[in-house]
Amino acid sequence: MNSQFSIPSLPETSQCSPNQLIQLARNLPDATISIPSVDKVLEAIEQGKADQLSKLDWIYCIYAKAQWDQQNIDRSSKTSVAIWKVAISNSWLQHQLLWRLAIYDGDWQEQVLAQSLAESFDIFANSVIHLLPVQIIRALRSTQAGIELAKIPCEHRVNRTELLNTIKEDLPIWIPLFSKFIEDITPYFNTIRSPNQQQVRWLLSCLDEMSDSQQIKAVNHLLTKVSNDIASNHSLLVDWLQNKYRNGENWYKLSDPARQRLREWIGGINYTDFQKLVNIILNKLDLQDFESNRLCRRRDFWANYSNRFERLRILLPNTSQIAIGYQIQGDVDLLEDDGSDCTEVCIFDFGEWFVVEFFRGRGSETRLFPKNPRNQQILFGESTLSVKRIRCLGSDKHDHEFLWQVFSRVWLANNGILPNPDTQRSRNPTADQLQQRENKLERWKREIERLEREAKVYCNKICFLID
Structure with missing residues (x-):
């Protein structure tokens, strides 16, 4: 049968002579091929x-050193020390050894690095202790690797992500410990006896980069393990926690002990601001003795409720603001002059109630407002408030007359505002003391009735002028 397809014709192959190639080979210089070996390197x-050793020589030596050690047990340690000493001045060799040492673990040990090289690492490390990869390797090899790893970014003021970006060319950042040590950030922070502001900022940076579940776990640990003294000295930490966890769904993700501690921390910071205000007023203003004594008693009384202060707003008359200047931080505003007696005013947020404390002047009362949107907008939202405007709001009130501390405590308790758990109970007053109080109370x-009438007249007049 004839084929339907024709076979294409191929060009004829030229007759090539290898003479030129042979001649070229004859002119090449003699070359000796150097086979890598551990003995050659040593x-x-x-x-x-x-x-004079090539990179191939070093790679082979590192790879074959474990097997060579088995045949030269008496020389294994000494020769590994010699290799590490060379690495001190050879950055390429440093990188090869440190990279392998970082993953020297478990079943991979012998395939990655000889045991003798791993065990003699300190010879090298003690000479270049300042190198970041060396610090990290030492942390990885410690019994508390997570804690020691967390210490390094703290000292360098970087978070975990920033640390890994710095060393990703030097060490295998994919090893498990690098992904897990973020869980040891707050346990490490807890080991710092007196953290400074930079260390607190570092902690917050680390918390911000965590996943939601990691952060919840870290915050629970932080709130239940870190001392109250640290919280009271670092309002930045408490402010972060308050913004992230006091309101919203995160609040309910915290454990009961953590929620209680956060309340205490927030209260402690706010009470400290109140205490500082009183102390500055006592030092800066020319007060009469009875006014100074009254302020001291207010300060000491509210110390028993320091755990309950969720927010604090301070209103100062112009004279106090001039005298105090910028020594008070936080939510501080000017108290509008409405003709009332000169006084400072503090507004406390106790959760379900707002408490308004008038420091001085006639009346000098404490007022209790339910926490509703209207009161919140007025007491914490409006920029201009005056004594008369606050008195116009209408509220339950309490005096500061003789034995007022005893009866204020009962009054607050009846409204669900309880003192700190460790507060001592007051002694019961005698019959004579009760009669003395009753006379002053009248x-x-x-x-106070007269002052409230004045306040209503003032507020009605303001409303009329506005309309």
């Missing part, structure tokens, strides 16, 4: 010729 080190009631 001999070069002994002769001070380590700088005068105070008449005075």
Whole structure:
């Protein structure tokens, strides 16, 4: 049968002579192929010729050193020390050894690095202790690797992500410990006896980069393990926790002990601001003795409720603001002059209630407002408030007359505002003391009624002028 396809014709192959290639080969210089070996590397080190070794020589030596050690047990340690000493001045060799040492673990040990090289690492490390990869390797090899790893970014003021970006060319950042040590950030922070502001900022940077579940776990640990003294000295930490966890769904993700501690921390910071205000007023303003004594008693009384302060707003008359200047931080505003007696005003947020404390002047009462949107907007939202405007709001009130601390405590408790758990109970007053209080209380009631009438007249006049 004839084929339907024709076979294409191929060009004829030219007759090539290898004479030229042979001639070229004859003109090449003699070359000796150097086969890598551990002995060759060790001999070069002994002769001070380590700088003449090729990268291939070093790679083979590192790879074959474990097997060579088995055949030269008596020389294994000494020769590994010699290799590390060369690495001190050879950055490429450093990288090869440190990279393998970082993953020297478990079933991979012998395939990655000889045991003798791993065990003699300190010879090298003690000479270049300042190198970041060396610090990390030492942390990885410690019994508390996570804690020691967390210490390094703290000292360098970087978070975990920033640390890994710095060393990703030097070490295998994919090993498990690098992904897990973020869980040891707060346990490490807890080991710092008196953290400074930079260390607190570092902690917050680390918390911000965590996943939601990691952060919840870290914050629970932080709140239940870190001392109250640290919280009271670092309002930045408490402010971060308050913004992230006091409101919203995160609040309910915290454990009961953590929620209680956060309340205490927030209260402690806010009470400290209140305490500082009173102390500055006592030092800066020319007060009469009875006014100074009254302020001291207020300060000491509210210390028993320091765990309950969720927010604090301070309103200062112009004279106090001039005298105090910028020594008070936080939510501080000017108290509008409405003709009332000169006084400072503090507004406390106790969760379900707002408490308004008038420091001085006639009346000088404490007022209790339910926490509703209207009161919140007025007491914490409006930029201009005055004594009369606050008195116009209408509220339950309490005096500061004789034995007022005893009865204020009962009054607050009846509204669910309880003192700190460790607060001592007051002694019961005698019959004579009760009668003495009753006489003074009658005068105070008449005075406060007069002040409230004045306040209503003032507020009605303001409203009329606005309309």
